[in-house]
Amino acid sequence: MSHQDLINMTRSLVEHGAADTMEYADDIVRIPASSYTDPEMFEREKKQIFRRLPLMVAPSCELPEPGDYKALDICGVPLLLTRQKDGSVGAFLNMCKHRGNPLVEGTGNATRMVCGYHGWTYKNDGSLVGVASPQDFGAVDKASLCLTRFPVYEKSGLIWATLDPDSTLDIADYLCGYDELLGAFGFDGWTLFAQRTLPGPNWKTAYDGYLDFYHLPVLHKDTFGADFYNRANYFSFGPHQRLSTPSKYAIKVQGEDDQKIDLTQMADEDIPYEVLVQGVWTIFPHISIASFYGGGQRGAMISQLFPGDEVGESYTTQYYVMENKPETEADVKSAHEQFDFLEIVVRDEDYKTGKRQHEALQSGLLKEVLFGRNERGGQVFHQWVERLTNASDDELKDIFAAECKQAAE
Template identity: 85%
Template structure:
């Protein structure tokens, strides 16, 4: 069924490419400039979106082995992810239940975590197994003092967690069936080649760029080229979106040779897997996934975006994942060159522009920004941000139950 949906999207792109058309939004949409600069709104978004909705917190290949862990902070919430003995993933509040000190930092492999303040010890499944000087401390119920658990979900080689331990929102419902399509990337079993973190502008300013092909031949003229495509069709699954160029052609990369394929001439069963996942796949509110070819094989850059401490700041971790770990010196060099190129594009072009844009908007002299009919991805994104920021917890359940039913039809 997922392949059928992917083929239908591909045929949509081929038909529009052959006709030299694209799908347009109904109208030009205006978004208040204050949506990017208002500090009170920024804090509300952090609370009602990033601390309430499921977030893609790691690719599975970042925690491939039992005992692997990663500690991170998201909008003031300390999170600990662990790969447990049975292969499942645990997501915990990274705070010792004695005084709240984090029990882990960075990443590594460990079966237990010992708090560096008083020495309380927890298993990597969150259970409290040791109270230092227990006789002196006094009787406590260790089962009631385990690390606090967050809802967690692993699918399509990606890991989601919700930073609200009391959330009743199903992560699967939230994804609206999108994770079934993401399985087409075949990330299960892939390897994490490299990662880094970049400083960016306001989180919505940064995310706008992932949903926008319109800027590609202008902003990226020196990197991608001025003849690069600037059109995209958008496919929505609840708040999550895939955008891809309407074209009847695709490039098949094989070794050192690039071959142009006429997709109209191929039967459905002949469409290669890399063609079915072309374009940019976004997971609301903060993930972008794009395929690349480097190091002699398929790869992808997964960009994980979070708000910073201030309204004009964000940070993005870029994960470069590959189908297999490159073995030869030439392939390792090629993979690094591809990843380094993507850093230049995002840091020196996208995010540098976004920072200048945000600084200008903070003058308060421009009341609205525009999203054209050819920028439907940005329109949909901002509509969902506003809707979910203002929704109650009960309304969230209703919204995604309805989206899940629609996705199943």
């Protein structure tokens, strides 16, 4: 995939916008309401999707320096990410091989990590280098007691890991070339300005919202405005999707001014990069990326969604990343205002509505929910959830090898 792919997508959007059309799904799709409320299905999805498929676990700028680490729990799996001496990223089970105690919490910087239970010591490449009181403990082969390693992959300023140490699913195959396109954002070298974590509804209820422009002028009339667009065309790369508004116009932000540009009058080579990556980019099963402008420069909010403990719970970490660290007090204030605005939109509008929706669905009186022909993103998402939840490990490899081959053709 290349810069030309971005041009082609943009030209497709321009053509539809000029004709006042959009791409439709073949038909309305009906999804059982129980797929949002069934606890057994929820536990199966956590096992078959979140503990088996590659997940985008951090933007690279969260671990910018050698020695940086991050610990997090995903669906009951304690994960440790480290930036190693050679600049590569390691992904490990955050459990000491002695008794299983987690080595670290939160984030920090350390070349060695000492277990707080008995004092066993590991390097940040996962190797065991010290057993406390070895003369009393007894002889052990330290090389066989390294931290359990997970498959990990870093590309385009993002880090993926698979929470199955025995997985043979190639992460690059899983991304179907989408990782190359994500490089257009230029996240390599960006800075992490701020982050926070918000509670949300069922993970699929929450993710539906990221794949839906239909609701924007209704639910967000007081924040985005009632005249906001509600159409989206979808570009798919395996289960990963980009959605963007069909329009011949784009908004280019220059300083404090917004410039409306007519793309039909612009040569391909003159289209700004921020226009080529406009819209919402989703990485299955749990990531949404959208561009914004605040603090005097380009920024993006990366939303990282994980299921919670119960079927009606999820949590989302919002990362606000910026092309450069804001220097002036005014730019810092502007960036915070942009990030705070996005919190209101998601917390008080999207997720508040999602929680009310989930509570109503739990009555069991609505048997199915609908995704219209103009909601193809949601249709595709639920089809992939069902397909991958029911696929065997071997079938997973075949599915994504085929998708990767198709994307390359």
